[in-house]
Amino acid sequence: MSDHDDVCVLLPTMNEAETVARVVADFRDVGFENVLVIDGGSTDDTRSIAREAGARVAEQSGRGKGQAVREAVRDHVDARYVLMADADATYDAADATAMLDPLFDGEADHVIGNRFADMRSGAMTRLNRIGNRIINLAFRGIHRESYRDILSGYRAFTRESFLRLHLTADGFGIETEMAVECVKNRIPVAVVPITYRERPGGSATNLHPIRDGGVIFLELYRKAKTNNPLFYFGGAGTAATAAGLAMGAFVLYRYLAFGISHEVVAVGAVGATILGIQLFVFGVLADMIYSLHREQMARYERALGDEATGRPSERKEPEAVADPGSGDDEAGSTRRGTTEEARN
Structure with missing residues (x-):
């Protein structure tokens, strides 16, 4: 073959x-x-x-x-x-x-x-x-x-x-x-x-x-x-914000230079700017969630790899500590027997 x-x-x-x-x-x-x-x-x-x-x-x-x-x-x-x-x-x-x-x-x-x-x-x-x-x-x-x-x-x-x-x-x-x-x-x-x-x-x-x-x-x-939500939503947010600012600048220029107000365009400018900022913030949050997801998946894959290869987990179990107040504890019983012998 x-x-x-x-x-x-x-x-x-x-x-x-x-x-x-x-x-x-x-x-x-x-x-x-x-x-x-x-x-x-x-x-x-x-x-x-x-x-x-x-x-x-x-x-x-x-x-x-x-x-x-x-x-x-x-x-x-x-x-x-x-x-x-x-x-x-x-x-x-x-x-x-x-x-x-x-x-x-x-x-x-x-x-x-x-x-x-x-x-x-x-x-x-x-x-x-x-x-x-x-x-x-x-x-x-x-x-x-x-x-x-x-x-x-x-x-x-x-x-x-x-x-x-x-x-x-x-x-x-x-x-x-x-x-x-x-x-x-x-x-x-x-x-x-x-x-x-x-x-x-x-x-x-x-x-x-x-x-x-x-x-x-x-x-x-x-x-x-x-795969890159910050770019996806941030790009759309940046475009919307830029459009809103451009419309706002146009309205402000027309009002200051000629005293003409464009109420409809002004409302559109405010709406586009708010939408753009919201999209950008959503992109930041989505990118944080995506990063956490990648980290969790990496840990999960490492755990699967350790299990497949038979390697022990790096986490150590805490050592058992005897409870001095426990009546049925072997160590406690031994200490009480020793004390009684000393008194006799």
Whole structure:
């Protein structure tokens, strides 16, 4: 049995007829026989070409990459390890061993391939490169971890750790959601440098930078509700307070300069300011509760670990102290007998 027998290569596809055969062949050439193509309803010959190249093919019941990945791992993968890549020939199958090593060595349960380590010319447009950098900085600021390239589609993970993630994104937000859920569930993550190449000619991308970038930013903010509540509520509170102060400044300027009062705008300014302050205070309280929850969960996990390894608890039971007034205490009886003998 080779190291690759318990690995499933997962390739989500959507109209990838130009490249899917090459990608399947590349992974099979480096020793991966279990290649699963999960197709999102391609209108070209993606499915038939993938079968001819030697892959198992399943057609997803819904739409979107996120739904495809969830359905594939849940219903079509039995292997312990999953190696996920795009079927557009931008990733190098030769990097698969480096991606899987942290899983085999027990160093991580989720591995992210860092495309920026070796990005070939033309692999990513300037707009996409800037957008990726901004999203990674936002992720680090919001979720307090640096995975360097959270939008990378080259991933390796254990099936067990994937099933622990609460994933709901249907489209390209799946990579962002996986990264956030790894932080939230404290799943060990390793980042591995990989090669990222330009898409071959004739292969069209399914990514829309503006639309999908907006979805990713919304996903980052939405997930902050349970992972960084101070940012989630504090950000909304800051925006509301700033809007209220701006409206208040406008009302004050118009009144002092022209003697015109804007009662409705003034009421709105007061309401927005109060709402903003309340949201910020709620964010502080929620962050305190979240911190206490994390501490309690850490203690609980340590206690479970001590119980599993058989280590004794660090807490010592207090030594029993004899009660001198206890009539049936052995020590007390001995002392009374000695005293009576002395009197006699």
